[in-house]
Amino acid sequence: MTLCFRVAWSFSYPSQLTRHSIFATRNAICQSKWSKLGYYRTHRPLSRLSSFSGLQLNSPPKTGLKLSSSQGDWLRRHITAVVTEKSQKFTEEAIRENIPKRVVGEVYHSFQLVEEEYVPDIDSVIRKYVHTKTGAQLMSVLNKEENKTFGVVFRTPPANSRGTPHILEHSVLCGSRKYPVKEPFVELMKSSLNTFLNAFTFPDKTCYPVASCNLKDFYNLVDVYLDAVFYPNLTPDVLKQEGHHFELYEENGPITIQGVVYNEMKGVFSNPDSVMGSWSQRCLFPENTYGVESGGDPKEIPDLTWSEFQDFYRKLYHPSNTRFWFYGDDPEDMRLQKLQEYLKDFEKLSVDSKVKLQSRWTQPRHFTFGYDAGSEKLEKKHMATVNWMLTDVTEDPTKLLALSVLDHLLTGTSASPLRKTLTDSGLGEEVIGSGMETDLRQLTYSIGLKGMAKEGCEKLENLVLDTFKRLSQDGFSQGEIEASLNTIEFMLKEQNTGSFPKGLALMLRSLTTWLHDSDPLVPLKFDVPLQQLKEILRKDTKYLNRLIDEHFIRNTHRAYVSLVPDPEFGSKQAEKERKRIEDFQKSLDKNGIQQLIQETKRLKEKQIAPDDPAQLAKIPALKKSDIDQKAPVIPRQVTSLEETQLLLTPLFTNGIVYFDMAMDIRQLPAHLLSYVPIFGECLLELGTTKEDFVSLQQRIGRETGGIRQSVYCSQMDVPNSVGGGYGPAVAQFIIRGKVMSDKTGSLFDILRDVLFDIDLSNKERLRQILIEEKSGVESSISPSGHRVAASRLNAQYTTSGWADEQMGGISYLRFLSRLVQRLDSEWESIRSDLEALRSFLLSRAGMTIQVTTDERTFESSVIPCLRQFLQQIPKDRQALKDVVPWEQRIEKQKRNEGIIVPSTVNYVGKGANLFELGYQPNGASVLAMKYLGISYLWERIRVQGGAYGAFGKVDLRSGQLVFLSYRDPHVKKTLDTYDDAASFLSQAQLSSDEIERCIIGVIGDMDSYQLPDAKGFTNLIRYLGGVTQERIQERRDQVLSCTNKDLVDFGSVLGSVASNGSIVAVGSEQSLQQANAQGLDLHLFRATEDE
C-alpha cells in the first residue's frame, strides 16, 4: 500500500521559505495542497498564512492494542470489552520513576548537568548539559514518548549566496570514517524503521535529525549521523557531485553545469513563490547573514571553491559549535555515552558563529526584481509583499505569543480583517506572504498579493498600511479575539505535528532562542504566557491596538518588495549560464577539453561503481527477527446509526473528538464532478443564509479546532483471485472536523448550517473563492510538476485516476478558468449546478462517518448529537433525471504529453497499469520499486544526472505504476533510465543480507508512525476501499518473504512498462521541444490553456 493519508492539519513547520533539505520526502511531497501521488488532497493548508508554529504537538499513541469489533447499535451495547488507551498525561513522578537521579553541577559521562526542570507543558523532564572538554551543549528531554528524536545542530551563518551550508548538508552524508560507502544516508533510507530521516539548512543553522520508535534502530541512526557530521569523507569529488561541476561527454558536445544542489536551487528559483519568499526575507537584512540565500543562488553556486567549502566545514562543524538534542523514552546514560564516544577526541575551539543583529532603519525601503512568469498573459502577473523586521526572538514570551495571536487575527482565516481587505480590494488573485516568521534571530512579518496588474502593485503598500492604521484605531471585536485565542489554545492542547515527529518540532522551537544563546526552555513553556495573555486581553482592551502601533505603524524597518514579470528573464538567466560556460570553454585548450571528457567519465564511473559489500555491511541495520511479523492493528468498531455507516477508532485523544464524514460521489452526474472541490471550499467560505462568512469563520474558530474538506479517490481492493483487473472506483468527498468533546454539539450545528443553509446566491464572494482557488492550483504546477505528471498518467489508465484529475489536475484548472469566465454570463446555470450538487451530497445514502476518540466520550458526547444531526439529513438521494454518472462518461486517452511551464528544470514521468499488462502486483512489487528508487534511480538520475530526486511507485489497488523525477535537468535521458530499469533489475544479484535490509525498509514504510487522528483516517480510508486486515497481513507476508528472484522477475514486468507505458513530462518549452527533437513524440501544450 502506498497511499499517503497522514496529512490532516499538520502545520507546515518550519517555514518552507527558509529551509532546504537533502531530499524531498514523500511526506513533504504529500503534504502540499496538490498531492496527487497519494490520490489524497488537502485543499488550502491553513499554514500558508498562519505561521503560529511549533507548539502544536500530540500525545504519543501506544501500540499493541487489541482489536475489538462489534456490530449493532452502540447505545444498546454495554460498554465493556473494548481496550482503549490509558490516559497519557504523565505526571512528573511517573516520568522520574524511570530515569536516573542527577545532581545539578555534577559530571556524568563527561557532561556537566547545568540545569534540570520538569516542564508540564510537554510532560517532560529536561536536563541541560555542557560537555566539559569541548563545550558542546546538550538538551536531554526525558519522557514517555516512544517516537524518539535526536538532532545535531550547527550554527552555520553563511557570508554569501554560494550555498556552502546547503551543499555541506548534502555532502557530509556522502560517506564517513566508520561508514566509507558512497551514501550511508541512502543505506539508512533503505534499511531502517526510521519515522524521520532528513537534514535541513536554515538561514542560520544546519540540522541533522532522526527519529525512530525502535530503540536499536534509533541508536543505529544516531551513530551513522554522528560519524557523518564529525568524520565525513569530504573530497573535491563530493563537492562536484553535490555542488557544481562542468560536464562534457564528447569533443563537440555541449558543456553543461551540473550538481545536485545546483539543480535543486534552479528548481527553487523557478518557483515565483520561493523567489518572493527569499527576497522578502533578504531585503530586510542587508547587514547580516539573513541578507544572503543560505540554500545557494544558482548564479553564485559555481563560485564556491573547494578551499572555501573546506574552511566552512572546519570552522563550524566542531563540537564547540554544536547543540545536541535527545527526546523520548530511551535511557539517558545511552545518550551521554554515545555522544562522549564521538566528542572525546576533540579539544575546545573558539568559534565565532553568532548571528549579528540587524540595526533598525529610520526609513522604509523599496525593492523591485524581475522574475520568469513565462511569456504570455503577463498583465496580471505582478506580485508584491510588505515586510517588517519586528522584535528580537528573545523578547518576553507573553509578548511573542501576543504577536502570534495578532498574526492569526490579521490573516488566520479568510475572514480575518487584513486578509479580507486584501481579497476584497480585487487588486490581486491570491494573498501571499508568510505572516509572522519566528525562525530568525529577529522576527519578521510578511504580507502581500500575487496575480496583480502593475497598478495594483502601486496601490498595495498603502492599502496594507491603511488597514494597519484602521486596526490600530478600531482594534478587533471580542468575537474575533475569542476565535483566534481558541484556535491557538486548541493547537497548544492538541499538540498535533502530523507526520512530523513531535520531538523534532520541539527541538526547532527550542532552537529559536537556544541558537542565539538564550534560554532554550522558554519556547517550550506556553501555558503561563497563554494565561497571562488572556488576563492582559481581558483587562486591557487596547493592548492589541498598541501592539500594532508599535510593530507596524511606528516601525520604520519596512521593506516593500515587488516582483515584476519579465518575459526575457528566463533567457537572460540562460544567457548568463551560457556565458559562464563559454568563458570556461575559452580557458581550455585541446588538452583541457580531453581532460574534461576524461574527468566527466571518471566521475560518472565512480558514481555508479558498487560499494564494497564488506563496507556496506558495516552500516548497522535491523534483522527480520527484530521486527513484528504481524501487521499492526488499528482498533476499529463498525456499526451504524440512523441507517448510516459508522466507524469508531477508540483511542485516547486528550478530550478531542476527530470527526470525518465521507460522502460517496461515484453516482454523481458527470457535469458536476469538477465542481466538488470548489463546492467544498464554498461550504466553509461562502457563509449561510443566516450568517455571513466572517461570522461563520469566527464561529468555527471559537467553537472548534478547525473544519476542512478534501476529495479522496482510489480503487476498491479486490483479492487477486477475483480476476485480472482493479476493483471498482472509490470516490469520496470528505468533511473533517475536530472539537473538544464538550463542544461536540457546536461542531454538528456548524455542519448542519453549512450543508443546509449555504448561501449559494452570493456571487461576488463565490468569485473571490474561485479566483483564489484557480490561482492556488495554477501556482502549484511549476513547483510540483511531478504531481501533475503522475496525475495525468493515472488519468490515462484508471477510473479513480481520471476522476482525481478532473478534481485536482490540469483538467480541474481548466474547469476553474472557464468557470471564472462564465460566472456572469451563465450565473443561473452555475448556481443551479451547485445547488444540484448540494442536494446530491445531502443524503445519508452513501455516507460513512468516522469518529476517533475514547469510547466513553463517544458514547456520552458524540452519539446523542450525531444522532440528532443525522436525523435531519434526508435518508435517500433525490432522484436525478436524465443524467449520466461520470463513471459512464470517462474518456481515457493514452498519449505522451509535454506540459509547458515557466521553469528551468523538468519533471519527468512514465507510467503504465500492471493489471492491463497482465500482471498482479503484490508486496514484492512494492519492494522492487523501493529498491530501484534508492539504488538505481538515485544513482543514475540524482547522483549522475544532477536531478534533485527520482522514484518509482506502484499502487497495489489500482495496479498503477509510475516513475517520476523531480527538478530534473534532463527529459530524454531520464526516460531512457526508466526503460533500462528493466534490465538493471533482471540482473539483480542481491545477497540475502541486502534483501533483508530492503525488507526492513519497506516494513518501516508500512508501519509509519501515526497520531490518533491519522489512525482514524486510515481506518476510514481502508474501510471505504475494502482493505481488510487479512489483505494487509498478506502483503506484509509477501514483503517479508521476498527474494532476489522476485526482483529479477519484476524486471520483465518493467520491460513491458518500458514498451507500453505513457510519458508525461512537465518543463520549459525549450527542453520539451529538444526532447521531441531527440525522438520523443510528446504532445505539447500549456497547462493554463485549453487545447
Ligand SMILES: [Zn+2]
Ligand atoms: Zn538540498
